[in-house]
Structure formats: C-alpha cells, structure tokens
Amino acid sequence: MKLGAFTVFKKEIARFFGDKRLLFTSVIMPGLLIYLIYSVMGNSLNSMMSDQTSSFKAAAVDIPQSVASQLEKQGFEIENIELSEVDRAKEQIEDGDLSLCVVFPDGFENVMSEYAGGSKTDSAPNVKIYFDSADINSSHAYSVTVAMLDELEKSVSNVFDINNASQDDGYDVASEEDAAGAMLSMILPMLITVLLYSSCVALAPESIAGEKERGTLAALLITPVPRSQIILGKVLALSVMALLGGLSSFLGTFMSLPSLMQGMGDELGSISANVYGPVDYVCLIVLILTTVLLLITVISIISTLAKSVKEAGTMVLPLMLVVMLVSFMTMYQTETRTEFYWYLIPIYNTIESMAKIFSFSLDPVCIAVTAAANIVYSALGIFILTKLFNNEKVMFNS
Amino acid sequence: MKEVLKVENVTKTFRLSAKQQKLKKTDSRILTAVDGLSFSANKGEIFGLLGPNGAGKTTTLRMLATIIKPDSGDAVVDGASIVKQPAEVRGKIGFLTSEVKLEDFFTPDYLFNFFSDLHGVPDDVREKRKSELFERFGIDKFAQVKVANLSTGMKQKVSLVVSLAHDPDIIIFDEPTNGLDVITAKVVTDFLLELRRNGKTVIISTHIFSLIEKVCDRVGIIIDGKMTVCGSLSELTQSKPLEDVFFDIYRERKGDEI
Numbered sequence: 001m002k003l004g005a006f007t008v009f010k011k012e013i014a015r016f017f018g019d020k021r022l023l024f025t026s027v028i029m030p031g032l033l034i035y036l037i038y039s040v041m042g043n044s045l046n047s048m049m050s051d052q053t054s055s056f057k058a059a060a061v062d063i064p065q066s067v068a069s070q071l072e073k074q075g076f077e078i079e080n081i082e083l084s085e086v087d088r089a090k091e092q093i094e095d096g097d098l099s100l101c102v103v104f105p106d107g108f109e110n111v112m113s114e115y116a117g118g119s120k121t122d123s124a125p126n127v128k129i130y131f132d133s134a135d136i137n138s139s140h141a142y143s144v145t146v147a148m149l150d151e152l153e154k155s156v157s158n159v160f161d162i163n164n165a166s167q168d169d170g171y172d173v174a175s176e177e178d179a180a181g182a183m184l185s186m187i188l189p190m191l192i193t194v195l196l197y198s199s200c201v202a203l204a205p206e207s208i209a210g211e212k213e214r215g216t217l218a219a220l221l222i223t224p225v226p227r228s229q230i231i232l233g234k235v236l237a238l239s240v241m242a243l244l245g246g247l248s249s250f251l252g253t254f255m256s257l258p259s260l261m262q263g264m265g266d267e268l269g270s271i272s273a274n275v276y277g278p279v280d281y282v283c284l285i286v287l288i289l290t291t292v293l294l295l296i297t298v299i300s301i302i303s304t305l306a307k308s309v310k311e312a313g314t315m316v317l318p319l320m321l322v323v324m325l326v327s328f329m330t331m332y333q334t335e336t337r338t339e340f341y342w343y344l345i346p347i348y349n350t351i352e353s354m355a356k357i358f359s360f361s362l363d364p365v366c367i368a369v370t371a372a373a374n375i376v377y378s379a380l381g382i383f384i385l386t387k388l389f390n391n392e393k394v395m396f397n398s
Numbered sequence: 399m400k401e402v403l404k405v406e407n408v409t410k411t412f413r414l415s416a417k418q419q420k421l422k423k424t425d426s427r428i429l430t431a432v433d434g435l436s437f438s439a440n441k442g443e444i445f446g447l448l449g450p451n452g453a454g455k456t457t458t459l460r461m462l463a464t465i466i467k468p469d470s471g472d473a474v475v476d477g478a479s480i481v482k483q484p485a486e487v488r489g490k491i492g493f494l495t496s497e498v499k500l501e502d503f504f505t506p507d508y509l510f511n512f513f514s515d516l517h518g519v520p521d522d523v524r525e526k527r528k529s530e531l532f533e534r535f536g537i538d539k540f541a542q543v544k545v546a547n548l549s550t551g552m553k554q555k556v557s558l559v560v561s562l563a564h565d566p567d568i569i570i571f572d573e574p575t576n577g578l579d580v581i582t583a584k585v586v587t588d589f590l591l592e593l594r595r596n597g598k599t600v601i602i603s604t605h606i607f608s609l610i611e612k613v614c615d616r617v618g619i620i621i622d623g624k625m626t627v628c629g630s631l632s633e634l635t636q637s638k639p640l641e642d643v644f645f646d647i648y649r650e651r652k653g654d655e656i
Contacts, residue, residue, distance in 0.1 A: 226485060
C-alpha cells in the first residue's frame with residue numbers, strides 16, 4: 001500500500017503547481033514585488049540624497065564674506081538684503097520662492113571673536129535663520145546652513161578634536177565585513193521571519209479551512225488513511241510551498257538590498273552574499289526549514305479550528321502580531337543571548353540564531369537548540385492537529 | 399443470507415447552540431438525532447432508510463461511515479466495529495453524500511487515481527476498474543476535464559465512481575438521487591440494482607417512496623431518530639402502498655401534524 005502521507009503530499013503539490021495563478025501569486029509575485037519596491041525605494045532615496053546638493057536660494061542680512069563663500073560652495077545662491085526686507089523674504093519662503101533667510105548680527109565676525117576670546121561675556125551672538133519646515137528644499141537648506149555654521153563655531157572655539165578625519169588612524173577597528181554583518185544581522189532576521197510568515201499564512205488557511213469549507217476534506221477523512229498521515233502530507237507539502245514563497249521573497253530582498261543600502265547613504269551598497277561561508281548557509285537553511293515547519297503547523301491548527309478561510313484569516317491575526325512584535329523587539333536588542341533557554345522560545349530563537357549567523361558569530365549550540373525546539377514544537381502541533389482532525393465537532397461542525 | 403451490517407442500539411445526540419434552540423423552538427440544549435436505533439443488512443441486498451427531513455437518516459449513515467461517533471451503541475460493518483475500528487470500516491465501505499465533495503481543480507482521472515492510492519488499490523487493478531466505471535457512466539469522454547467544468551449530473555457521476563474506486567462490498571448512499579435530473583437519476587437507480595446483482599450490499603437513505611419501491615429489498619422507517627418499522631418491502635406493503643404505510647405510522651407518532 002502506498003504511504004497515505006506521500007499520496008496527500010503529491011496531491012497538494014500537484015494542486016499548487018497546477019494552478020498557475022496560485023503559483024504566480026504565492027511564489028513569483030512576492031519576490032518580484034519586494035525587489036521592485038525596495039529597488040524603487042533605494043533609487044528614490046539615492047536621488048533624494050543627491051538632490052541635497054542641488055541649488056538653494058537664500059536671502060542674507062549682514063552675511064560675512066567667508067560664510068557666504070562657504071554657502072555658495074554648497075550650492076547656495078545668496079541675495080544680500082536689508083533688515084527691513086526680512087518680512088518680505090519670509091513671505092517668499094512661505095510661497096516657495098526662497099529656501100531660507102539668514103540674519104547675522106551687525107559685525108558678526110568681530111562679536112564672535114570677542115566672545116570666543118572671553119573679552120565679551122554677555123549672551124552669545126544669535127544668528128537667525130527663517131525657513132519652512134514643511135518644504136523639503138527649505139528644510140534641506142536649513143540643515144546645510146546649520147551644519148556649516150556649527151563647523152564655523154567649532155573652528156572658532158576649538159579646544160580639542162575627536163577622531164580628527166585628517167589624521168585617520170583606523171579609529172573604527174571593525175572591518176567592512178563586520179560593519180555589513182552588524183547591519184544585516186539587524187535587518188535580515190526580522191525580514192526573513194516576517195516574509196516566511198507571510199508565505200505560510202497565504203497558503204495554510206486555504207488548504208485546511210478552505211478544504212473544510214468546500215467539503216473536500218471530508219472526502220479525505222472517509223478513506224482508511226490515518227488522520228496523522230493526512231496531516232503530515234498536508235503540512236509537509238505546505239512547508240515546501242511556503243519555503244518557495246519565502247525563498248522568492250528572500251531573493252527579492254537580498255537582490256534589492258544593495259540599492260536600498262546605497263539609497264540610505266550607507267557604505268553597504270557593495271554588500272555581497274560572498275561574505276558568508278557554506279556553514280553559515282547550511283545553518284540558515286536549517287533554521288528556515290524548521291521555522292517554516294513550525295509556522296505551517298501552528299497556522300494549520302488555527303485553520304482547522306476555523307469554519308472558513310475568512311474566519312481563519314481573522315484568527316491568525318494575533319499570531320501575526322506576535323511574530324511582528326518579536327521580530328521588531330529583537331531588531332533593537334542591545335545584547336545577544338547566550339543562555340540556551342532563550343533559544344527554546346519559538347520565533348525569538350530563530351531571529352536570534354539568524355542574527356548570530358549574519359553577524360559572523362555563529363553558535364552551533366544555539367542553532368541546534370533552536371532547530372530541535374522548532375521540530376519538537378512542530379511534532380507537538382501535528383499531535384494536536386491529529387486530535388483536532390479526529391474531533392467531529394471541529395471537522396464536521398456537528 | 400450472510401449478515402454484513404448490524405446496527406445495535408445506536409444513539410447520537412448533539413448540543414444545540416442558543417440560535418439552534420430558537421430555530422427548533424425547543425428549551426432543551428440537547429437534540430437526540432438518533433435514539434437507540436437497530437437494524438441489519440444482508441449481503442447482496444439494498445436496505446432503505448425512509449423518513450422525513452430531520453428524522454436521523456443522514457446522522458445514522460454518517461455514523462456508519464465513521465464521520466461521527468455514536469454516543470452509545472455500536473455497528474459492525476463486515477466484522478469491523480465503527481467505534482473500535484473506524485479505519486478498517488472506512489476501507490470496507492463506499493460512502494456517497496452531498497456533504498462530501500471533490501476538488502474542482504482536478505480531473506476525474508486524477509481523482510480516481512488519488513482515491514485508489516489512498517485505498518491501496520494496485521495500479522493495474524485501478525486502471526481496469528477505472529476504464530470499466532468511466533465507460534459505464536460515460537465519464538471517459540470527460541476524464542481529463544477539470545471537475546469545475548463538468549455539469550452537475552456529471553459531477554454526481556464522478557463522485558459516485560470515485561466512492562467506488564476501491565470496489566467496496568458495502569456501499570452507503572445518502573439521498574442518492576437528490577438534485578439529479580431524470581436521466582442521471584435513472585442511471586444511478588439502475589446502477590444500484592446492478593450493484594445488488596453483483597452481490598454488493600447497499601444502504602440508502604431517502605424520502606422518495608418510488609425509489610424505495612423500485613430498488614429496496616428491506617426498509618426501515620425512521621421518525622424522530624427512532625426505528626418505527628423495519629422489514630422486507632413485500633411484508634410492509636402487503637395490504638397497502640408504502641406511502642400509506644408511512645403516513646399511518648407518522649400520524650400515529652406525531653398526531654395530525656403533517
């Protein structure tokens with residue numbers, strides 16, 4: 001007799017690969033969309049950053065020549081105005097005709113030197129900058145001006161430097177790889193887990209609650225195949241499909257990451273997958289496989305309890321919130337956990353273990369505990385599913 | 399004749415929700431769908447369960463098909479208990495009901511193979527049987543058409559054929575001609591008689607008197623979950639038609655509430 005679980009597995013896979021629309025929406029589309037969205041986001045951010053050097057139009061009162069020439073180097077076109085014209089300039093800023101208006105105290109350079117030298121001890125000279133925070137161009141112009149004036153202030157009253165750029169002695173001991181790893185370990189575990197969850201949730205409710213709703217699951221349940229085998233066949237097939245969906249999303253993310261990072265103005269635009277070795281990838285695959293198995297099992301339990309796909313969709317929402325919460329919590333965690341019991345907590349264990357891989361501090365014990373915990377929880381879930389499948393009230397709503 | 403099905407004192411109750419209580423206009427939280435039901439069927443006969451809607455016919459058949467468990471009592475299907483050996487029972491019966499549907503996405507050919515595999519039918523036996531049944535019901539021309547694209551009658555035929563993929567000796571049909579057009583209904587009725595000729599035991603539930611009169615050897619009339627009369631069709635209809643027998647019993651049980 002052919003193994004029932006394998007027959008059910010083949011049927012589920014045939015259904016998945018035979019339905020071009022399902023295949024497209026759950027495997028091809030997620031990766032493609034992620035790649036397109038992240039690439040567009042990266043490019044937009046990139047062009048936004050380069051736009052920052054674009055020209056600004058500024059009005060200035062009593063601007064020292066040294067400051068004016070510095071600002072002109074930053075792309076400012078400066079018009080000198082009288083103090084009485086400031087109100088008109090403010091109106092122009094509001095209308096978007098002017099980026100900002102900067103008002104220096106009379107004899108600014110002298111007053112500043114006296115103050116810095118300690119001969120003048122009353123309040124420091126105040127430079128007024130009028131700008132429009134609701135306008136992107138005006139905001140940028142303000143940031144550039146403030147940064148430039150800050151530098152000027154530092155140069156006047158400089159007592160000591162910190163990590164002087166002109167004498168770079170390799171202050172940051174982290175290698176480029178380490179820096180990339182730190183960034184990736186913060187983002188990728190969270191992204192991968194959320195994407196895997198999305199894949200699982202797109203497939204399991206349809207396969208379990210959908211079949212139950214349509215009455216096609218009953219046809220399986222009146223065969224002599226043990227319920228545990230029916231469940232095993234379904235869970236394994238769903239895991240394979242979810243993995244494909246997750247893989248597609250992962251590829252989309254990974255391929256668009258360089259352009260996204262470049263867009264964020266980071267040096268990580270040149271991140272390459274080559275920085276990780278085969279052991280890292282094997283561990284990553286083990287984590288992904290066991291996590292998908294666990295997620296599919298949990299979502300299958302919820303779907304079995306639901307009367308319809310719609311109800312299953314509502315019932316899995318709290319699980320989604322938990323996954324998101326855990327994912328984001330670990331993103332901002334400042335210390336890595338080394339005690340093994342932390343790796344018994346589902347989802348958290350996966351994210352922590354992945355973070356270790358991406359930050360080049362792979363810990364085989366943590367990976368093993370995580371994988372074992374996920375497998376044990378999945379087995380427990382399959383046991384619960386078998387009980388539910390044997391429950392006529394749950395399966396036949398009687 | 400060899401007794402292949404024995405139902406003994408089977409009872410099934412359901413807990414009603416507040417909404418169901420309101421609908422059924424009852425204060426009781428418990429509905430007794432089947433109440434101490436007993437009957438038997440022999441090899442090579444067609445046994446009909448006759449009763450109005452809500453009498454407990456479908457619940458009885460669902461228990462025989464091991465979809466639900468009786469609260470008390472048991473039934474033995476070809477030597478296997480529905481309570482203690484449900485998986486064995488499932489291997490011995492073919493069950494057809496509107497509650498069980500086939501996946502629209504697949505073709506009759508795929509579904510026949512799939513259910514044959516689940517029943518452990520060897521490939522060569524499966525192919526021979528598939529060819530015979532598909533030809534018998536005119537499915538051969540639609541074997542590679544997705545079920546979603548078939549007519550209602552053809553879908554019913556495919557369901558029937560798939561339920562017989564493993565050549566069961568005991569076949570349970572819940573309302574076998576319900577919702578079928580006259581042509582398909584005739585095909586199904588003729589097939590029931592053919593199954594009997596081949597030595598199969600068929601249990602059907604229906605409220606159609608003509609179907610019972612045409613195909614059944616023995617009949618059990620169920621009202622309010624209880625077996626009121628059970629015997630051979632010829633015994634029951636000795637003095638009057640089946641319809642009159644039924645309504646006499648119904649009035650006796652329920653008064654003039656028709």
